Amino acid sequence: MSAATAMPGDLARWVTRTVGPVSEVRSASRERAGSRVWEVIVRTDVRYFVKVAPEPAFYTRETFAYRHVVPVLGGGRAAALVDSSPRRPAMVLTAVDGVPLDRRSLSHGVRREAHRQAGTLLRGAFFGGYGRRLSEAEQHALVCFAAADAAGCLARGARNGGRPVTERGRRTVDRLMKGAYA
Template sequence: MTESTRLPSPLHAWVESALGPLDDVRDSSHDRDDSQVWRVTGPAGNRYVKVAPKPILYTRETRAYREAVPHLGYGNAPVLRDSSAQLLALILTAVDGEPLKEEESPARRRTAHRQAGQLLRHFHDAMTCPPDKPEAAAVVENTVAGLDKLLAEASDHLSAMETDLLRRLVSTLLDCGPLPAGWRHGDF
């Protein structure tokens, strides 16, 4: 096997048990500390192996791949080939295409955003059953608890008046009672 990157041992064993011997492994992680993604090549072709940073993110992502992705149309999203709750890992098919680059023309960007909007509409249409209520309640708690960090990250874009308004509005969330639950997407 030609390796530019090694998969952690338990992950490697699980991936080979699902796909067969690997010919190549390449790091395809995003530029984030918690991103763990590899492109693997073997008898099944190119696949992606992704490890979720937390169990809740693994649960969300596997549910989306199982319930929403089949409604997006062939070739519009990766397909879940296998998953391991113990490893928080997913094996996904590759999808043709290239990410948009900063220098793309306005027309190309509009076309891509229109296509993305259509896929997002299909996603929301597919997710007909409500999300878990405890997870929805945690979103409010996490928003309140993480407000200072979010405001610090956005400080270059907010005036003092806007920051104060956000603090006042977010402080009222806990008093609103149960909010209606809805689906959200993380890495759209």
């Protein structure tokens, strides 16, 4: 394992306890600040991804999505959460075939539609279990969460030179201004 792919010792031990003896580790981090992702292969040639969230809020949001949204998609259509550790804050995910949306060459319109569908799915998964319309307080919370997410994206994008993150923040602000969350 080279320094570029080296996984911290306590994280590697946790991964081994979770999925069994690891035979290979490769960096799968993206070209952005704070990205810490590894692809691990266990002795049975099964692949997993280990992801350490850069901030507790990201960990909370992602583990929520893996627990409550991904099951709605059906088996094999998205990575599944194998285990998570809030102390690290890390996740072990199954590997699925395909290319992540942000690594595909798609038109702006197709990419926007994919994000719109994901937002609709997340909103339905998050609030669908209630079996009722959102209360005024829940609706207000949804708008607040969207605004907080937009502010975070704009700040992170500006700080790290992350154009896609900044654009996501701007799109969320545009949707807020149009009343999409009302």
